[in-house]
Amino acid sequence: MLSALLVMAGVAILLGAVLGFAAIKFRVEGNPLVDKIDAILPQTQCGQCGFPGCKPYATAIAAGEANINLCPPGGEDGIQKLADLLGMEAIPFGGNTQLKPKSVAFIDENTCIGCTLCIQACPVDAIAGAAKQMHTIIAAECTGCELCVAPCPVDCISMLPIEENITNWKWRYPVYPIQAAK
Amino acid sequence: MRTLYKFHGGVHPPTHKAESTHTSIVRAALPSKLVIPLHQHVGNRAKPLVQVGDHVLKGQKIGLPEGRQSSAVHASTSGTITAIDLQLVAHPSGLPDLCITLVPDGKDEWITHQGVDPSQTPHSELRHQLRKAGVVGLGGAVFPSDLKADARHHKITTLVINGAECEPYITCDDMLMRERAADILRGAELMRELLGAKEVLIGIEDNKPEALAAMRQAALDDKHEHMEVIAVPTLYPGGGAKQLIRVLTGIEVAAGVRSTEMGVQCFNVATVYSAWRAIAYGEPLISRIVTVAGNVERAQNYEVLIGTPVNELVALSGSKPDTDRHIMGGPMMGVDLPAATVGVIKATNCIIESSPALFPPSPPTLPCIRCARCAEVCPADLQPQELYWFAKAKDFGKTQEYHLFDCIECGACSYVCPSHIPLVQYYLFAKGEIRVRRQEKQSADKARERHEFRELRIEREKQEKAEKLAAKEKAALDAKKHAAISAQLQAENSAAGTGDSHILEPVQSEAGLTKE
Numbered sequence: 001m002l003s004a005l006l007v008m009a010g011v012a013i014l015l016g017a018v019l020g021f022a023a024i025k026f027r028v029e030g031n032p033l034v035d036k037i038d039a040i041l042p043q044t045q046c047g048q049c050g051f052p053g054c055k056p057y058a059t060a061i062a063a064g065e066a067n068i069n070l071c072p073p074g075g076e077d078g079i080q081k082l083a084d085l086l087g088m089e090a091i092p093f094g095g096n097t098q099l100k101p102k103s104v105a106f107i108d109e110n111t112c113i114g115c116t117l118c119i120q121a122c123p124v125d126a127i128a129g130a131a132k133q134m135h136t137i138i139a140a141e142c143t144g145c146e147l148c149v150a151p152c153p154v155d156c157i158s159m160l161p162i163e164e165n166i167t168n169w170k171w172r173y174p175v176y177p178i179q180a181a182k
Numbered sequence: 183m184r185t186l187y188k189f190h191g192g193v194h195p196p197t198h199k200a201e202s203t204h205t206s207i208v209r210a211a212l213p214s215k216l217v218i219p220l221h222q223h224v225g226n227r228a229k230p231l232v233q234v235g236d237h238v239l240k241g242q243k244i245g246l247p248e249g250r251q252s253s254a255v256h257a258s259t260s261g262t263i264t265a266i267d268l269q270l271v272a273h274p275s276g277l278p279d280l281c282i283t284l285v286p287d288g289k290d291e292w293i294t295h296q297g298v299d300p301s302q303t304p305h306s307e308l309r310h311q312l313r314k315a316g317v318v319g320l321g322g323a324v325f326p327s328d329l330k331a332d333a334r335h336h337k338i339t340t341l342v343i344n345g346a347e348c349e350p351y352i353t354c355d356d357m358l359m360r361e362r363a364a365d366i367l368r369g370a371e372l373m374r375e376l377l378g379a380k381e382v383l384i385g386i387e388d389n390k391p392e393a394l395a396a397m398r399q400a401a402l403d404d405k406h407e408h409m410e411v412i413a414v415p416t417l418y419p420g421g422g423a424k425q426l427i428r429v430l431t432g433i434e435v436a437a438g439v440r441s442t443e444m445g446v447q448c449f450n451v452a453t454v455y456s457a458w459r460a461i462a463y464g465e466p467l468i469s470r471i472v473t474v475a476g477n478v479e480r481a482q483n484y485e486v487l488i489g490t491p492v493n494e495l496v497a498l499s500g501s502k503p504d505t506d507r508h509i510m511g512g513p514m515m516g517v518d519l520p521a522a523t524v525g526v527i528k529a530t531n532c533i534i535e536s537s538p539a540l541f542p543p544s545p546p547t548l549p550c551i552r553c554a555r556c557a558e559v560c561p562a563d564l565q566p567q568e569l570y571w572f573a574k575a576k577d578f579g580k581t582q583e584y585h586l587f588d589c590i591e592c593g594a595c596s597y598v599c600p601s602h603i604p605l606v607q608y609y610l611f612a613k614g615e616i617r618v619r620r621q622e623k624q625s626a627d628k629a630r631e632r633h634e635f636r637e638l639r640i641e642r643e644k645q646e647k648a649e650k651l652a653a654k655e656k657a658a659l660d661a662k663k664h665a666a667i668s669a670q671l672q673a674e675n676s677a678a679g680t681g682d683s684h685i686l687e688p689v690q691s692e693a694g695l696t697k698e
Binding site: 038041042043044045053054123124125126141143164165166168169170171172173174176 | 221271273274275277278279547604607608610611613614615617618622625626627628629630632633635636
């Protein structure tokens with residue numbers, strides 16, 4: 001009886017030690033779920049979800065403080081991916097804004113006064129320019145977040161939807177009528 | 183006798199090749215205008231080098247290659263540039279792209295051009311010549327040949343020259359081999375030199391006995407060593423690069439691997455012919471052989487200037503009035519042209535005039551019955567029925583697990599499908615979506631990086647500012663303190679003006695004492 005108790009206690013202590021060691025040795029810094037969610041978010045940093053960027057929104061989702069359907073640039077597809085990751089049901093888009101086609105900002109260079117306000121607003125440094133010099137958008141880096149539109153005092157920034165051309169064209173989903181066999 | 187290998191699957195569609203091989207290649211008449219797209223190759227679009235109103239000569243460069251993966255574009259004849267604008271091009275999207283419109287002056291006057299002796303020219307210079315001459319893969323992939331003729335990254339042992347031409351109706355490579363075998367073999371030898379390959383295997387399907395004979399004769403006449411002209415069994419898609427490599431060498435190119443990593447490079451016969459013309463004669467790629475077949479009076483092969491409008495080309499063959507579509511390529515893999523006015527491009531190997539009688543509309547599509555006939559014929563050894571389900575359900579992760587990107591879009595699966603399902607269209611759709619998602623992921627990662635860097639920078643600037651401020655404050659405080667101390671000292675000094683002499687006096691007296 002005593003030996004059995006000792007053996008069980010010994011095993012428990014050993015396993016406890018292993019677990020304790022593993023907890024220290026394989027400790028994960030930060031919440032890996034946040035990074036996984038952040039990887040799905042489109043990184044426009046537009047703040048349309050109500051959070052000041054993609055990472056804060058990801059943190060809020062991971063903490064269960066925000067719904068997964070608030071990201072307009074991510075669209076339905078993004079909601080589906082988040083639902084898959086978190087083991088939830090996909091829900092329809094529920095943000096305050098409209099789903100829009102992807103676009104890039106465009107500065108009317110004749111009107112720009114070089115105030116640098118848009119440069120300060122751009123979350124990804126996609127605007128080139130200096131004080132009292134004309135500014136321009138680096139289109140390849142623009143995420144289409146629209147954050148530069150509001151601060152412009154002369155309203156010279158407009159959002160242009162990305163048009164389909166030969167390079168970004170893709171094959172459509174095949175649509176054909178299914179007819180009843182005679 | 184060389185042992186030949188077999189690839190998985192394959193189909194035997196009616197070849198319809200005899201119609202267009204009765205007569206030799208005819209030089210197509212000079213068209214009223216040429217519409218030359220600047221993006222005819224894989225890679226970046228060429229940059230226009232001319233302006234509207236410029237007079238250009240035949241062979242003059244009008245599009246400059248931009249970036250590493252790009253190719254030059256040339257004026258196909260002499261004449262005047264009348265427009266540089268967006269026009270419909272031979273592309274399945276039906277979207278316009280940047281084109282140069284050239285109205286010929288009828289003189290067909292060449293620019294001064296001169297070839298080089300390949301044995302006396304360094305390889306890098308030869309590759310540069312190919313790039314400058316706009317030589318791209320003419321088998322349909324239009325990949326810049328200068329990049330393929332580069333053996334610096336992989337050791338190439340075998341060069342496969344593709345003269346299989348497996349698609350029905352198309353005979354442009356067949357006629358080229360019959361009539362210009364010597365130059366093809368010289369081009370093959372040039373490529374062999376560039377790649378440092380030990381052997382050249384020329385694969386030609388056995389339904390082209392005349393081409394086989396001509397190529398064998400030319401190899402004998404020119405005493406080409408390391409070269410073998412091999413008849414391969416006629417089986418669609420035996421002209422696919424991976425399939426032909428498998429048949430000739432037995433090497434199965436694995437999923438996601440390039441044949442060059444396994445020591446094999448593959449060129450089409452028309453590509454090596456053009457490469458030879460570019461190197462030995464300095465002639466850029468401004469024309470190619472195009473088969474015109476289908477619903478026409480006289481199916482035939484033409485040597486066509488790049489940019490020739492398709493309607494002017496088919497008129498030469500007598501396109502019949504009930505033609506409703508123009509197919510570029512063959513009936514298996516070809517695409518419908520968005521309009522008859524588009525110009526012939528470097529990828530145009532064949533124009534099939536289609537009529538409802540020739541290609542009746544496909545019978546109604548029925549549900550998949552999982553008969554797996556598509557899996558039996560798939561030359562890439564895939565499971566097309568599974569890929570179809572996943573692509574249809576937009577489950578793109580699963581399509582990739584089932585190796586969607588190994589699909590060569592040959593259409594053998596759609597050809598045998600008893601339910602007439604347009605299988606390849608589903609694969610094209612899935613491939614496009616996956617590519618777009620990859621790009622989006624890449625740009626999102628880049629945006630995250632830039633955003634994080636910006637945050638870091640702002641934080642750093644804040645910190646630097648704070649440090650500067652602290653330093654300033656400290657300096658001010660120090661200065662104040664210093665000022666206070668010195669003021670105090672001064673005050674003390676001036677208050678006790680005689681104090682100093684008091685202290686000094688006894689020392690002096692002491693010194694005086696010791697001296698004394």
